[in-house]
Amino acid sequence: MMNNLFESMNIALSMSQYDKLEKYYSFLIDENEKYNLTAITERKDVFIKHFLDSMLIKNSGVEVAHKTIIDIGIGAGFPSIPIKILEPSIKVTGLDSLNKRITFLNQLVQVLELDHCAFIHGRAEDFGQDSQYREGYDIAVSRAVAELRLLLELVMPFVKINGYFIAYKSIKTKTELDDAQNAFQCMKSELVEVQKVILPDGYGERDLLIIQKRGKIEKKYPRKPGVPKKNPL
Incomplete structure (x- = not known):
């Protein structure tokens, strides 16, 4: 039945991929009490609100195969780990400010036997200034951050x-x-498209904002930890 829901959104999963989602769900629920990873725990809710929702990138028009992807505020792995399950050729870097989530993710990718996944404990304000990571990724994703x-x-x-x-x-x-117009200019970025997606079985709507970087950002960005939140662009 779950497979039909994915297929209804033009997402075809192999038995191996579906098996990985089942293992993901089991491990997430087993570890949730320890790490406080998600308030969504019912099986169907997790499969649609977390797994299927994360995989909507497949229909976005942005090619993800063989790309490097960074997930800012990766949390329990959404959206980048379901994307990795769907498209194994990608290389994933996940950044999160809570070390316990990094511990969970390192265990998760072993359980799911996923390669080319690296997880960083820290803040985007710091790592965005690090030459090892700055301008290092084909695609960035972030969900509910x-x-x-x-x-x-x-x-x-x-x-x-x-x-x-x-x-x-x-x-x-x-x-x-509307509020982000100045930020778009400062970040040399352009909104390409807003894709409105209706999730199956009455699970609501999702907007995917497709944003492209058009030029080099001034070195002063991102500003020091706490400043962007306190004084947004």
């Missing part, structure tokens, strides 16, 4: 010129876009 004008400053320094940031949003998209 912060409002757009803040996200742009935290995320876009990681993205290569002409690369993409795909922001997963579900409410207040228009307001956030």
